[in-house]
Every structure is written in C-alpha cells, then in structure tokens.
Amino acid sequence: MASRQRVGRRSALPAAGSGRRGRGNQKTPGGLLAGERGTWRKKWTDRLPVALIFPNTYAVAASNLGWQLVYDLLNEHPAVVAERFVLAAAGDRPLSLESGRPLTDFALVCYSLSFEGDSLALLELLAAGGLTLEAAARDDDHPLVIGGGVGVWLNPEPLAPATDLFILGEAEVALPPVLQFLVEQWPRLGRRLLPRLAAAFSACYVPGLYHPSYDEQGRLLAMTVEGDAPTRVVPALLREPEVAGYSRLLSPQAEFSDLFLVELGRGCSRACRFCAAGFIYRPPRLWSPAAIRAALAHCPPEIQRVGLLGMEMAAPETLAAISGLIAERGKSLSFSSLRADALTPALLELLAASRIKTAVLAPDGASQRLRRIINKGLSEEAVLRAGEELxxxxxxxLKLYCMLGLPGEEDGDLLELVGMIRRLKGRLLALGRSRGRLTEIQLSVSSFVPKPWTPFQYHPFAGVAELSRRLKLLQGELAGEANVRISAEAPDKAYFQAVVARGDRRLGLALIAMAAGEKRGNWRRQLSELGIDPAWYASRPRAEGEIFPWEIVDPGLTARFLAAEYKRALAGKSGQGCRVGACKACGVCDG
Structure with a gap:
C-alpha cells in the first residue's frame, strides 16, 4: 500500500500532460478516451493526486453531469491532479483513464454514487485496486476515501464502514472549501484531520465519529456523536449560479454520445411522492435565463443536439425562450422525458423542427387512482392527447414509463393501464392511417423502490415474487398487440436497490465482506450467510416515529410532514406541489 511519502515521491513518474484540456487518446485502459472532448492532462509534480471513481461503465459515467463537474472542480485547482476510474473488465486491475496509474498511487480516493445498486460494484472496485475496505482498519499509510453523490446524500450509512469522509450536497458549494483545506495540509494528510473537517465544514460527515446503537428488534436506537462533530449533517445547496450545469465531457462512447446537456434547474416542484429528487433537492430551483444561455455558449459548434434537463418544471415562457435560442444556433432539441400536460404549441413546433423520432412520457402509475396516490396529477386523457400530438x-x-408495486396497487390498476395503451393505440392507428406511418408504443416497466426522504420511505417493497406475477399479468395482456412492445427491469435488481436504499452500517459491513470474499451464490444467499435478512431492510413496514439511519443527514424535511403525506397517499388524497416561500409545510423553507 502506498504511503503518503511514497505518493509524493511518485511525482517523478512520467508526466500525464501539460495541465490543459483536450481530446483523449487510445493509450488508456481499453482506449476509452478515444475521441473524448474535455480530458484533463496534468503533470503530477508537487500536486495532490486524487482518484475520482464512478462505479459503473464508462458509457454511464461519461454521461453523468455531477461526475463531470467534480472532475473539473478538482482539476481546475492548480495544486491538484485528478484522474478517473470506472468499472474495469472482470479480473482486471482498476487503472486511471488518464495515465493508467493504480488506485494506490493516489492520496485521496473519491467516489460519486448515483445509484444504490452500484454500492457493491464500488466496494469491489476498491478491493480490486488494493485498498483495505474497512475505514477502521486503515491508517495514515492508506489513502483517504471520500464519498459523494446523490446516492449517499439520500443515505450514506451502507457505505459508512468503508468511507472516511462524506461530502454531502451539491459539489459547486460543498467541494471547493474542503479541497482547499486538504491542499493546504498536503502532503501531511491523515485521519487526524477528520475531526477538524467534521467541525469546520457543515457538509462534511465523518462516519468514524458517530456510533449507532440498536434496540432488541434491530431498529436504530440512537447515534452517539464524538467531540465537536454536528449531531446532523446539512447538505450544501447551490442557489443562483452564473452558469447552469452543462456537459463538460463529450464522448462518442458515452450513453448520450454527442449530446450537449444543459440543466434548467435542480429539484422539482411537482412533489410526486415516490421521487427522491422532488424532496432531497428542496427547495426546487430554476436557473435564470442568463445562466442557461451562458451554459449553452459552451456547446461546441460541431455538436448539433442539445438536451434539456428539468423540462418538467420549467415555465412555458422559459422553455419558449430557450427553444428559440437553440433554434437560432441551428441546434436540434433532445430530452429525457416530457410532461404530458405541458406540451405547448411552441414546444411542439421546436420538437418538430428538431425531427424528434422518439418521445418519452411517464405516467408512472398504472391507473388514475394510483397517480392520485403518488401525487402525479396526470390524467389518462392528458397522456392520450400528448401521444396524439407527438x-x-x-x-x-412513443415510450411510456410505468412502475409496478406502488402503494395500494391491485390487478385492476394494471388492467386499466392495458386499457389506456389500447385506447392510445387506437388513436395512433387512426392518425397513422391518414399519414401512412404508424407510431410504435413501447412500455417500459420498472419496480417501485421505496426511497429515503420521501413519504414512501415507510412503505414495504412489494417483493420479487409478487412483482414477477404482476409483470407476467401485464405481459400476458399485451401479448400479440401489434405495434406495442414491453420491456421490464428484473424485480430482483430492484430488490437489491430496495435493501441498500434503507440500509445501515450492519448491511454495509456485509457488503464489504461480499466485495472482499469469494462469490458463492446470488446476493441474497451471500447476505443470508452473513446474517443479514434482506427482507428486513426492504419489505418491513416502518412506523411513524422510528429513527432511520439516513436521518444523520438533515435536508430540512420533517418526519411529521413525510408521515402525514404517506397517510394522505394511503387515503387516496392528492397533495400540493412545492410552493417555495409560500408555505412551511415540509420544513425546508422554515429552516
């Protein structure tokens, strides 16, 4: 294992570059950087070396704006050199994309977790890179392991046993002051700094300073705090950026290849009860037209497609202005999904001019009743009309996204979804006959995973067997329907996400053992052999008043509000959207 001093001496290795940004090349693991725009090349001499991990494939990592932002924030500091790691092929040692160095050459090992399902892959990558997985077993000859990303913002506890420091919140605000502190301490980094970080920076969470205890049923009883560390950690939020978030890396191998992404804001005011982003990012923030224009100015002239993130909460006049700017620049528009009840004539005109061939609508709930329970506020007629207009x-x-296993879901709800698809097909068929071209309907089905910091954090996961039965019901009803296709995520994959989403440190230690040990059987069997019952984490109903592991984080939301919203959902009552500054119901604007 590399020591602090050894890391410093390795600055004599061949330089990775001049410190300029440019295109990548083939001389990287698997040639992943071939054709990449925005690659940093910096010399190592006298610089703090930072590894930046995204525990998924390069294609997924290179499309993640948060990971791109952190990569830039790190390398923009003149005293830092940051290089990236993604999942390597099975059996391969992880090496940095920029210079092919191993993890043990870096003083800081940072990771960004966007999806709970990537937690085990992250630990396996760290183990394959030669790192000791348990933070408590590492000394000052080991790199500091630092975690961030929305996955740990929601619940850091499953990865707490492996992590020295979490930086919670939005990187533009949270990262720079912490990075400057670490640069000033370099090369004398060590665990002695962790209590100082916890006391000095409100977004810093040092798990080693917090000690959980549990009751006889295994539920969290209390979290004892050492020294001057805060009782709870407040994530940092960006308020009014001069430049909206945008694609800082472009690669033909990315999931969104040659697509320039621009954020319209963060969060969402719709308050869908299943959606973590609608709660954890409160208050929702729309960026100014000037900030969005400034982001669009960074689009390379050769990139022809612009993707807008956050269209579901942007005002029609804002969308119209941005759409006009995109059209003026000769660019076409792309998007992740459209709000079915917000298609204006101006937006439809721009979509037509962009020659959009695939569009996505997200009813989410299979029936009108379920959409009321999840607070979606979308009628069937709105979906049908939007389908026709598109x-x-x-x-x-035309892709439709829907979830199975939502609270209160019954077979009748699924049959209502089948009926809606048939009615939509009928309308599209009539239109297609008049135009001589049919529109195909693709139904994409995922399993509902209860998330922390949402009203459904109290609700049990439906279970693999029941979700599989409901999926077969849908598939059977739609079998043989011409121009209708159905695809689905495996319920077992969602089950693992549900376990980790509401997990604690005991689960985290089991994940470490799984990552470091020999693989015997599926993940459920491995957890069982380690004394962990997955159903206890995923499928156990939570009671109001129970202390949750993720409540070490304080995003401002009150447990009273979330519990009340859950009760309203079960009663079939809709709720209000987020009205920034106009109410104090959830606790965020009262803090």
Whole structure:
C-alpha cells in the first residue's frame, strides 16, 4: 500500500500532460478516451493526486453531469491532479483513464454514487485496486476515501464502514472549501484531520465519529456523536449560479454520445411522492435565463443536439425562450422525458423542427387512482392527447414509463393501464392511417423502490415474487398487440436497490465482506450467510416515529410532514406541489 511519502515521491513518474484540456487518446485502459472532448492532462509534480471513481461503465459515467463537474472542480485547482476510474473488465486491475496509474498511487480516493445498486460494484472496485475496505482498519499509510453523490446524500450509512469522509450536497458549494483545506495540509494528510473537517465544514460527515446503537428488534436506537462533530449533517445547496450545469465531457462512447446537456434547474416542484429528487433537492430551483444561455455558449459548434434537463418544471415562457435560442444556433432539441400536460404549441413546433423520432412520457402509475396516490396529477386523457400530438409531428416511437408495486396497487390498476395503451393505440392507428406511418408504443416497466426522504420511505417493497406475477399479468395482456412492445427491469435488481436504499452500517459491513470474499451464490444467499435478512431492510413496514439511519443527514424535511403525506397517499388524497416561500409545510423553507 502506498504511503503518503511514497505518493509524493511518485511525482517523478512520467508526466500525464501539460495541465490543459483536450481530446483523449487510445493509450488508456481499453482506449476509452478515444475521441473524448474535455480530458484533463496534468503533470503530477508537487500536486495532490486524487482518484475520482464512478462505479459503473464508462458509457454511464461519461454521461453523468455531477461526475463531470467534480472532475473539473478538482482539476481546475492548480495544486491538484485528478484522474478517473470506472468499472474495469472482470479480473482486471482498476487503472486511471488518464495515465493508467493504480488506485494506490493516489492520496485521496473519491467516489460519486448515483445509484444504490452500484454500492457493491464500488466496494469491489476498491478491493480490486488494493485498498483495505474497512475505514477502521486503515491508517495514515492508506489513502483517504471520500464519498459523494446523490446516492449517499439520500443515505450514506451502507457505505459508512468503508468511507472516511462524506461530502454531502451539491459539489459547486460543498467541494471547493474542503479541497482547499486538504491542499493546504498536503502532503501531511491523515485521519487526524477528520475531526477538524467534521467541525469546520457543515457538509462534511465523518462516519468514524458517530456510533449507532440498536434496540432488541434491530431498529436504530440512537447515534452517539464524538467531540465537536454536528449531531446532523446539512447538505450544501447551490442557489443562483452564473452558469447552469452543462456537459463538460463529450464522448462518442458515452450513453448520450454527442449530446450537449444543459440543466434548467435542480429539484422539482411537482412533489410526486415516490421521487427522491422532488424532496432531497428542496427547495426546487430554476436557473435564470442568463445562466442557461451562458451554459449553452459552451456547446461546441460541431455538436448539433442539445438536451434539456428539468423540462418538467420549467415555465412555458422559459422553455419558449430557450427553444428559440437553440433554434437560432441551428441546434436540434433532445430530452429525457416530457410532461404530458405541458406540451405547448411552441414546444411542439421546436420538437418538430428538431425531427424528434422518439418521445418519452411517464405516467408512472398504472391507473388514475394510483397517480392520485403518488401525487402525479396526470390524467389518462392528458397522456392520450400528448401521444396524439407527438405522433402528429412525426414521432415514430412513443415510450411510456410505468412502475409496478406502488402503494395500494391491485390487478385492476394494471388492467386499466392495458386499457389506456389500447385506447392510445387506437388513436395512433387512426392518425397513422391518414399519414401512412404508424407510431410504435413501447412500455417500459420498472419496480417501485421505496426511497429515503420521501413519504414512501415507510412503505414495504412489494417483493420479487409478487412483482414477477404482476409483470407476467401485464405481459400476458399485451401479448400479440401489434405495434406495442414491453420491456421490464428484473424485480430482483430492484430488490437489491430496495435493501441498500434503507440500509445501515450492519448491511454495509456485509457488503464489504461480499466485495472482499469469494462469490458463492446470488446476493441474497451471500447476505443470508452473513446474517443479514434482506427482507428486513426492504419489505418491513416502518412506523411513524422510528429513527432511520439516513436521518444523520438533515435536508430540512420533517418526519411529521413525510408521515402525514404517506397517510394522505394511503387515503387516496392528492397533495400540493412545492410552493417555495409560500408555505412551511415540509420544513425546508422554515429552516
């Protein structure tokens, strides 16, 4: 294992570059950087070396704006050199993309977790890179392991046993002061700094200073805090950026290849009860038109497609102005999904001009009743009308996203979804006959995973067997329907996400053992052999008043509000959207 001093001496290795940004090349693991725009090349001499991990494939990592932002924030500091790591091929040693160095050459090992399902892959990557996984077993000859990303913002506890420091919140605000502190301490980094970080920076969470205890049923009883560390950790939020978030890396191998992404804001005012982003990012923030224009100015002239993130909460006039700017620059528009009840004539005109062939609508709930329970506020007629309007401007593939296993879901709800698809097909068929071109319907089905910091954090996961039965019901009802296709995520994958999403440190230690040990059987069997019952984490109903592991984080939301919203959902009552500054119901604007 590399020591602090050894890391410093390794600055004599061949330089990775001049410190300029540019295109990548083939001389990286697997040639992943071939054709990449925005690669940093910096010399190591007298610089703090930082590894930046995204525990998924390069294609997924290179499309993540948060990871791109952190990569830039790190390398923009003149005293830092940051290089990236992604999942390597099975059996391969992880090496940095920029210079092919191992993890043990770096003084700081940072990771960004966006998805709970990547937690085990992260630990396996750290183990394959030669790191000791348990933070308590590492000394000052080991790199400091630092975690961030929305996955740990929601619940850091499953990865707490492996992590020295979490930096919670939005990187633009949270990272720079912590990075400057670490640079000033370099090369004398060590665990002695962790209590100082916890006391000095409100977004810093040092798990080693917090000690959980549990009751006879295994539920969290209390969290004892050492020294001057805060009782709870407050994530940092960005308020009014001069430049909106945008694509800082572009790669033909990315999931969104040659697509320039721009954020319209963060969070969402719709308050769908299943959606963590609608709660954890409160208050929702729309960026100013000037900030969005400044982001669009960074789009390379050769990139022709612009993707807007956050269209679901942008005002029609804002969308119209941005759409006009995109059109003026000769660019076409792309998007992740559209709000079915917010398609304006101006937006449809721009979509038509962009020659959009695939459009995405997200009813989320299978029936009108379920959409009321989840507070979606979307009628069937709105979905049908939006489908017709999109087909009329030339869309040839219409994707519908829906979840199985939502609170209160019954077979009748699924049959209502089948009926809606058939009615939509009928309308599209009539339109297609008049135009001589049919629009295909693609139904994408995922399993509902209860998330921390949402009203459904109290609700049990439906279970693999029941979700599989409901999926087969849907597939059977739609079998043989011409121009209708159905795809689905495996319920077992969602089950693992549900376990980790509401996990604690005991689960985290089991994940470490799984990552470091030999693989015997599936993940459920491995956890069982380690004394962990997955169903206890995923499928156990939570009671109001129970202390949750993730409540070490304080995003401002009150347990009273979330519990009340859960009760309203079970009663079939809709709720209000987030009205920034106009109410104090959830606790965020009262803090």
């Amino acid at each position: 087909a009329a401007i030339g869309v040839t593939t």
